[in-house]
Amino acid sequence: MSTDRIEKRVVLRAPRSRVWRAISDANEFGTWFRMNLDGAFVAGRTVRAKVTIPGYEHMKVEMQVERIEPERYFSYRWHPYPNDPAIDYSAEPMTLVEFTLEDAEGGTALTIVESGFDRIPLARRAEAFRMNDGGWAGQIKNLAAYVT
Amino acid sequence: MSPSRAAAASKSSDAVPVFVALGDPTRLRLLGRLSVEGPLSITRLSRGTGVTRQAITKHLHTLGAAGLVRHARRGRERLWELDRRRVETAKRYLDQISAQWDAALDRLKALVEENG
Numbered sequence: 026m027s028t029d030r031i032e033k034r035v036v037l038r039a040p041r042s043r044v045w046r047a048i049s050d051a052n053e054f055g056t057w058f059r060m061n062l063d064g065a066f067v068a069g070r071t072v073r074a075k076v077t078i079p080g081y082e083h084m085k086v087e088m089q090v091e092r093i094e095p096e097r098y099f100s101y102r103w104h105p106y107p108n109d110p111a112i113d114y115s116a117e118p119m120t121l122v123e124f125t126l127e128d129a130e131g132g133t134a135l136t137i138v139e140s141g142f143d144r145i146p147l148a149r150r151a152e153a154f155r156m157n158d159g160g161w162a163g164q165i166k167n168l169a170a171y172v173t
Numbered sequence: 174m175s176p177s178r179a180a181a182a183s184k185s186s187d188a189v190p191v192f193v194a195l196g197d198p199t200r201l202r203l204l205g206r207l208s209v210e211g212p213l214s215i216t217r218l219s220r221g222t223g224v225t226r227q228a229i230t231k232h233l234h235t236l237g238a239a240g241l242v243r244h245a246r247r248g249r250e251r252l253w254e255l256d257r258r259r260v261e262t263a264k265r266y267l268d269q270i271s272a273q274w275d276a277a278l279d280r281l282k283a284l285v286e287e288n289g
Contacts, residue, residue: 028263148205150266
């Protein structure tokens with residue numbers, strides 16, 4: 026199994042123009058990703074966002090928009106899981122997120138690829154699940170059971 | 174407890190030594206250095222850190238007990254390096270981010286399929 030990339034593919038029962046709007050319009054993107062973005066997606070521009078998922082509100086995200094090909098392709102770079110406000114992630118490698126749209130029977134096929142994880146320092150990756158709410162809360166319970 | 178929760182609990186209890194090992198900033202830093210710089214001696218690992226060789230040795234043994242690092246002899250020197258279990262860390266991290274994408278995709282699907 027690759028530890029460098031995540032790939033998701035889904036068929037959405039909606040026309041390509043509708044799916045494109047949900048991905049390329051910053052407000053719509055924020056609706057389903059649960060972030061408040063401070064500007065529109067423009068190639069070469071950086072958009073800042075605050076995560077609105079309960080428990081993750083401290084997460085500040087920066088998306089460097091790479092390429093926009095209407096109704097076909099959208100890509101950006103970011104720091105995955107920037108969950109510790111005390112850490113300056115700006116010097117660390119970023120991952121590349123790519124959305125690709127294709128026609129499919131009954132709707133639109135969407136492929137999402139996030140790649141470049143192997144360049145992220147191992148300790149940072151370990152912290153991500155160490156500090157993860159659900160995971161870590163569960164681990165503390167297991168730890169208590171384990172040591173008592 | 175449901176069977177799936179019981180399975181999840183037993184799976185995560187296997188991970189407890191790993192979490193204990195990672196639950197310390199010095200040990201996380203050691204892992205970080207071994208991950209970036211490759212195999213290193215205790216002398217190299219303690220230089221400039223303000224942490225004694227003895228303390229570094231103890232931390233390395235804790236990491237070793239969790240299967241995160243191991244030592245090997247190179248000539249007269251003993252070097253510490255990351256164990257293959259680091260792949261487990263990488264996989265677990267990816268699983269977590271993967272689950273976040275799944276949740277986001279469910280919300281995207283609901284948005285575009287509901288109100289055209």
